[in-house]
Amino acid sequence: MAVVRRILTENGYEYRWSYVFTIICLLTVSGTTAVTALIMSPVVNQIFYERRGDLIAWICAAILGAFILRGLAGYGQAVTLARIGNNLVARYQKRIFDHLMKLGVGFFNDTRSGRLAAQVNENVNGIRDLLSMTLTSIARDGVTLIGLIGVMIYQDPVLSLSSLLIGPPLIYTVTYLMRRVRRITRESVQINSRLIGAMQEATQGIAIVKAFTMEGELSRRLGKLADDAEQRTNKIARVSERLTPISEILAGFTVAGVIAYSGYRATVLGQPPGAVFSFITALLLAYDPARRLARMQVGMERALVNARMIYELLDLEPQQGDAPGAAEAKITSGEVRFNNVSFGYVADAPVLQDLSFVAAAGKMTAIVGASGAGKSTLVALLQRFYDVEAGSIEVDGQDISKITKQSLRSSIAYVSQQPYLFEGTIRDNIRYGRLSASDAEIELAAQQAEADGFIRQQPQGYDTPVGEGGVTLSGGQRQRVSIARAIVRQAPILLLDEATSALDNEAEARVQQALTKVMHGRTTLVIAHRLSTVVNADHIVVLEQGRLVEQGTHASLMADPHSVYARFHRVQGNKGLGLVDDGKPIQTPVRRAKKAVGRTL
Ligand SMILES: Nc1ncnc2c1ncn2[C@@H]1O[C@H](COP(=O)(O)OP(=O)(O)OP(=O)(O)O)[C@@H](O)[C@H]1O
Numbered sequence: 001m002a003v004v005r006r007i008l009t010e011n012g013y014e015y016r017w018s019y020v021f022t023i024i025c026l027l028t029v030s031g032t033t034a035v036t037a038l039i040m041s042p043v044v045n046q047i048f049y050e051r052r053g054d055l056i057a058w059i060c061a062a063i064l065g066a067f068i069l070r071g072l073a074g075y076g077q078a079v080t081l082a083r084i085g086n087n088l089v090a091r092y093q094k095r096i097f098d099h100l101m102k103l104g105v106g107f108f109n110d111t112r113s114g115r116l117a118a119q120v121n122e123n124v125n126g127i128r129d130l131l132s133m134t135l136t137s138i139a140r141d142g143v144t145l146i147g148l149i150g151v152m153i154y155q156d157p158v159l160s161l162s163s164l165l166i167g168p169p170l171i172y173t174v175t176y177l178m179r180r181v182r183r184i185t186r187e188s189v190q191i192n193s194r195l196i197g198a199m200q201e202a203t204q205g206i207a208i209v210k211a212f213t214m215e216g217e218l219s220r221r222l223g224k225l226a227d228d229a230e231q232r233t234n235k236i237a238r239v240s241e242r243l244t245p246i247s248e249i250l251a252g253f254t255v256a257g258v259i260a261y262s263g264y265r266a267t268v269l270g271q272p273p274g275a276v277f278s279f280i281t282a283l284l285l286a287y288d289p290a291r292r293l294a295r296m297q298v299g300m301e302r303a304l305v306n307a308r309m310i311y312e313l314l315d316l317e318p319q320q321g322d323a324p325g326a327a328e329a330k331i332t333s334g335e336v337r338f339n340n341v342s343f344g345y346v347a348d349a350p351v352l353q354d355l356s357f358v359a360a361a362g363k364m365t366a367i368v369g370a371s372g373a374g375k376s377t378l379v380a381l382l383q384r385f386y387d388v389e390a391g392s393i394e395v396d397g398q399d400i401s402k403i404t405k406q407s408l409r410s411s412i413a414y415v416s417q418q419p420y421l422f423e424g425t426i427r428d429n430i431r432y433g434r435l436s437a438s439d440a441e442i443e444l445a446a447q448q449a450e451a452d453g454f455i456r457q458q459p460q461g462y463d464t465p466v467g468e469g470g471v472t473l474s475g476g477q478r479q480r481v482s483i484a485r486a487i488v489r490q491a492p493i494l495l496l497d498e499a500t501s502a503l504d505n506e507a508e509a510r511v512q513q514a515l516t517k518v519m520h521g522r523t524t525l526v527i528a529h530r531l532s533t534v535v536n537a538d539h540i541v542v543l544e545q546g547r548l549v550e551q552g553t554h555a556s557l558m559a560d561p562h563s564v565y566a567r568f569h570r571v572q573g574n575k576g577l578g579l580v581d582d583g584k585p586i587q588t589p590v591r592r593a594k595k596a597v598g599r600t601l
Pocket residue numbers: 109345346351369370371372373374375376377378578587
């Protein structure tokens with residue numbers, strides 16, 4: 001119940017008048033139902049028995065009035081509850097999204113996005129059901145039941161108490177079933193979200209699925225998940241429907257017992273039947289709301305599990321929060337300094353060890369190293385996607401753990417190796433660099449990024465919507481749009497993860513040209529894969545297994561023929577500098593994607 005209380009305290013106050021209106025509507029529905037039943041007595045007695053023709057019009061008018069009122073109240077209640085429910089869903093969707101945006105990159109590394117989306121979707125509806133179920137059942141069935149029990153006690157207290165003996169076993173059964181439903185519901189939500197997530201991931205990687213003829217295998221795995229989900233849903237139905245036979249049997253015993261006892265009193269003891277009839281009518285009428293209340297409890301347990309899972313997500317503490325009293329960064333020249341930085345994603349597996357170097361303001365620093373040496377990790381740490389384990393990172397002399405993330409990141413423009421384009425137009429995607437950028441600035445940035453030409457050739461120019469992840473553009477075009485995004489940002493620090501495999505020679509030359517323009521006057525850290533980049537860099541940092549092994553300029557590093565850097569050149573020549581030289585296979589995008597799809601299910 002703590003969850004219901006929390007939902008109510010967080011949202012209830014605002015909806016209070018809507019709730020009052022709904023309760024009035026629900027009570028009107030119950031009241032008019034009772035009136036319709038009550039009217040039957042004068043209909044029989046006065047119209048048919050006493051033949052009072054003058055009352056026909058009145059009684060018909062009363063019945064018509066009751067039906068109209070019930071119709072309107074039913075409509076009002078349904079629409080208001082739906083409105084509250086839909087508003088709650090929207091409210092929690094917004095809250096969850098805002099919260100997800102606060103969570104660290106680590107959370108998203110550990111969570112599959114498709115599953116997360118499916119889980120949120122399923123669980124949010126639980127919150128809506130929870131409140132409408134509670135309200136409907138308390139206002140309608142609860143009130144009716146109390147009234148009918150009142151009638152029963154008034155008519156025959158002894159019989160009432162004996163028939164209320166049905167209560168304890170019914171409550172025990174409901175509690176037992178609720179526990180079972182709770183566990184299975186959680187499993188069911190997890191399996192459903194795996195199923196939907198797997199479908200999403202398979203469609204995202206469709207080119208790889210087809211290229212590697214993985215359709216059959218994926219169908220088999222997905223089919224298994226679908227069967228599991230079906231079984232789980234059947235199990236929920238089996239468990240919660242168990243309530244039906246159990247409550248029928250208990251009710252059967254009670255009604256039979258009441259009839260037997262009152263029959264005995266009437267036939268043997270000669271008591272008049274009036275009160276007993278009224279009692280039995282109330283008992284039979286009470287059965288329906290009582291059964292509905294019991295069913296609601298079990299159904300509500302499912303909604304409670306959904307709500308709890310939502311709160312588990314909302315209660316996750318965001319990592320890499322701003323330190324208390326964190327100051328706004330004052331970043332002008334953008335000098336970056338790593339001081340004895342150590343870091344690992346998991347305990348006892350260091351990825352960077354005791355790393356110290358300076359990326360001078362306004363200069364280009366190239367980071368070179370074999371695959372897995374920790375280059376991307378270094379760039380992630382500078383953006384504070386993770387916190388360092390030891391040491392510190394300073395930008396313009398300010399420790400990045402002591403300044404606000406917002407101010408740090410707004411001083412950085414990042415171009416990733418696999419640029420991501422969001423839903424929207426090309427213009428929108430460039431504008432994400434800086435929301436205040438004018439159309440003219442966007443177009444200028446696109447020109448500098450060598451992107452203006454192909455953008456204008458698109459069917460709607462800058463206003464052409466991009467496909468999912470930018471699929472309607474080529475790899476090189478996507479890269480140039482993301483470079484334009486970085487230019488528009490006008491940030492003093494530029495982080496580049498150079499792309500190589502996605503580009504042909506001409507595209508590479510164009511991207512390179514675009515990058516050279518952006519780098520001008522900015523502190524640039526580039527994960528270098530191209531020989532030309534490294535040769536032109538002001539400073540080169542060479543990483544090996546998370547340690548800085550050498551640093552200097554191209555000339556100074558090449559001066560020592562035994563240096564790691566010189567070895568890279570000899571082994572890889574102009575094939576690129578980020579590749580392994582230890583015989584391990586190169587991680588091409590296709591290989592990466594295949595691995596990812598393989599992990600999907
Ligand atoms: N999210 C993560 N969780 C756990 N380990 C990770 C994670 N990301 C990277 N690693 C590990 O950290 C090490 C360094 O990875 P990183 O991506 O920084 O290397 P890199 O030098 O950029 O490689 P590449 O040139 O192939 O992109 C690797 O051993 C990798 O397996």
